[in-house]
Amino acid sequence: MLNYIWIGLILLGLFAAVGNDISDEVRDTYRNGKVLEGTLEIRKSPSAIRGTWEGDLSISRDAFNAFYGAERTDADVRQAVVIATGTDSVQAIHLPITPATPAWWREIVKSAGSKERLTGTVTLLALAEDGSTARIGFTLEPIQFVKLRAVTQAALDYAGIAVNIALGLIGIMALWLGVMKVAEEAGLLLIVTRALTPLTKRLFPDIPSDHPAVGAMIMNIAANMLGLSNAATPMGLKAMEELNKLNPKAGTATNAMITFLAINTGGLILIPATAIAVRAAAGSGNPGIIIGTSIVGAGCATIAGVAASKLLQRLPRYKKAMEVSHE
Amino acid sequence: MNEFFRSLITIVSVVAIPLMFLLFLGWGLIKKVKVYEVFVEGAKDGFTVAIKIIPYLVAMLAAIGIFRASGALDLLITVLAPATALIGMPPETLPMALMRPLSGSGSLGIMTELMKVHGPDSLIGIMASTMYGSSETTFYVLAVYFGAVSIKNTRHAVPTGLIADLAGMLAAVWIVNLLF
Secondary structure (H helix, E strand, C coil): CHHHHHHHHHHHHHHHHHHHHHHHHHHCCCCCCCCEEEEEEEEECCCCCCCEEEEEEEECHHHHHHHHCCCCCCCCEEEEEEEEECCCCCEEEEEECCCCCCHHHHHHHHHCCCCCEEEEEEEEEEECCCCCEEEEEEEECCCCCHHHHHHHHHHHHHHHHHHHHHHHHHHHHHHHHHHHHHHHHCCHHHHHHHHCHHHHHHHCCCCCCCCHHHHHHHHHHHHHHCCCHHHHHHHHHHHHHHHHHCCCCCCECCHHHHHHHHHHHHCCCCCCHHHHHHHHHCCCCCHHHHHHHHHHHHHHHHHHHHHHHHHHCCCHHHHHHHCCCCC | CHHHHHHHHHHHHHHHHHHHHHHHHHHHHHCCCCHHHHHHHHHCHHHHHHHHHHHHHHHHHHHHHHHHHHCHHHHHHHHHHHHHHHHCCCHHHHHHHHHCCCCHHHHHHHHHHHHHHHCCCCHHHHHHHHHHHCCCCHHHHHHHHHHHCCCCECCCHHHHHHHHHHHHHHHHHHHHHHHC
């Protein structure tokens, strides 16, 4: 099933990206080739040594939103610009992206040629009588295939993120695997394991109740419930390694592994610290109010997950996947 | 009561790790385990396990990245939004429910945004944060845990994880509607 979900995510993503790009093209979301007008307050005029105009471009909020045909800004636009007077009559306009740039332009620059500035062509430059301001009109570089570009970038970025996550695990993995090994050698894991045997025997009937996998799973679940995710992951992976030692068919998930993952993805946690922190930061009167509701939600998720793993493992197709062929 | 429980758990989660170090290593010392040698022996595996995860995590996160960047979530929401009324779920929280199993950072962003727009103590704010606390990032967990032991045939792990997520989201909707 993971095969289908995986390819489903990718295909849905690619089709949605193409669909969105076509829709943007049809609706002319980016007003490619259309002339936007504004007022330029000139700070520097061209001189013998510098062939550029520099100044601030102002466009009223209403004019900006009317041009794009949507609510794109909630304030009047004021944007630094540089106009280069080329050798031919074409004048290029550069809009360097700064924090003062309207959010919509900062958004579309992601799909532009340069990430630091929007460029365009000036079609009108009419100086006022005193020479301090000018009326200008310009077209921005065409913006196309926004979502397809974003999809490409995301695939590359996330591949990098995945490696960073894995590399970041090396240290804490080593630390906790070392500590766990000491606990194992000292017989401490066995004590924890024996204390919970009545429960673990039911959850994992295939695993001998004294097996080190049981101790590692208990530690992982306890660490998860306390919200110690840095400790929980190494312990969980240690548990998976131990479970895999009992796996008759390498490369295939066993019933015990799936039940263990069901408990893990249920995500039962006594204090959902991240959610509480976000609530507090958003100015909640009672950030901790979700503790009880989260425990109910995650409790239901865990129970449903364990029940589902126990029921689904009986289906013929999943039983068959576990059969070891004797050829 | 709520406050007491919270501070208790905060204290526990602060002292838990130092306490575990003390207990595990101290116990080893009492049992005459050569703690340093055994620690190093165990720690050796840290590198190989982390490296083994890479291909699984790259495959999973790249697919999720493509899905997120394409705007496909908005499409799914358009399709599924009419169904939310049937279960008493505010349609604004639908992106949260769909994103939660896929991406931890993505669902965190959605939760933060919902609270900014609707307020943390609104029904939507409480429901979004309950949903966030009601499940784990299923696909990330699957990739990392199965990756560490090179499991490719996941059998019923995905349906199991999705049933758990669905149950968590429905329970969150139910309990929040009941109490608030």
